Amino acid sequence: MRNILILFVASCFVNAGAQVGELLPGQLVVSGSVSVNQEVNDILGNEAGLDDKEVNADSTIRLEYTLNAQGGLLGLSSTQMCSNNIYLYKVYLHSNAPNDIMVEAQTLEGSGTAIPPYPLGLSQATLYPGAAAYDASPLPARTLTSSSTSFVEVPNDSQFAKKIFEFVGCRTQIPINFRVTSGVNAPNNSSVDIYYTIVGSLLQ
């Protein structure tokens, strides 16, 4: 009896490990560029006596995450893999900005494009039966949820990267806007690295 109990406990650990392992490999791609160019009009809006204030960045950043295509005899495309395997993804940001520069980021609720797209009719449901079945289930919708309706501070500490948004299922073309507040001690020209960390998990 004791041996059986030990085997059962060991089996639980194996299952827990297998659940993490069930996440299929994918590809995080962050494309575009982002820059802050302070103009005279930005200065004119300042009040003399106060520190410099925020400037909106010009951002063409687009983030996407899709599952890898599967080779072999069955040969499934990335879109088909995304149709059949739907996970929850959380996106955290941090930077290496100096203390005189505060970076903030924002993504609009529901932004980006779900992959595969939402089935609108029978033909798409036929094309992507996995996604169609998921969309009909009571699980969280395949959409993007922003952490805030306004800008969220991006910490300059990698140990405390901040969640900016999360989404269910593969998704592309997610725009991210930035705002920078620079103190008067900030250098004229500098480059700050923004780190995008995506963490996937199984849906409960």
Place this chain on the structure above:
Amino acid sequence: MVKWIVSITLFLVGIIMYAQGDDTFDASSVSGVLNSEQQAVVPLAINLLDFAILDVELDPGARVDIGGIPSFLEAGMAISSAFGTNGLVDESLYLNFSARGNGQQYVVRAYTNMPIPDEVQITVMPIPEITGNGEVGTAVSDPVVLGTFGSEEVIISGIGSGYTGNGYTGYKLRYEVVASGGVSLDPSFEIIYEIIVQ
């Protein structure tokens, strides 16, 4: 004894897990090997301007009224007696500024928009009451006489990147006016302050 150690260890682990929460994530050791975690890096280019801006509080409407006909003035006495021996003093206005220097320095200069009559002497003395931060410069140690028309007098120098604070803070402006005759300044008389590269 062993039981206590185990209990304390579990408690500490509980605190660490609570502090991290769902909104933050330790991204310092993301390997990219796990299917559940990946990381990408994109630079953010920041181009900022050097600037220096200044105003005098109370803004708008910074104005000083000195002189007039005091109630104690006796008919037959010299009007200059209204000013007493040391003149009249006003400390109601404050100078505020913000600057990004990036190595270069700024000065604050004061000048008038018209000549001051010989019978009138106006001095200004900035007194630091800084609530801001950074390199906000050093004020002159003695009152500066204004009046030579067209002559800008430096009253604060060595300003780098810094800000004084806004409102009734920064540099208090101490004006002292001495008039030896019954001369008034033109109503459009102004003292102008500017912040420029040193």
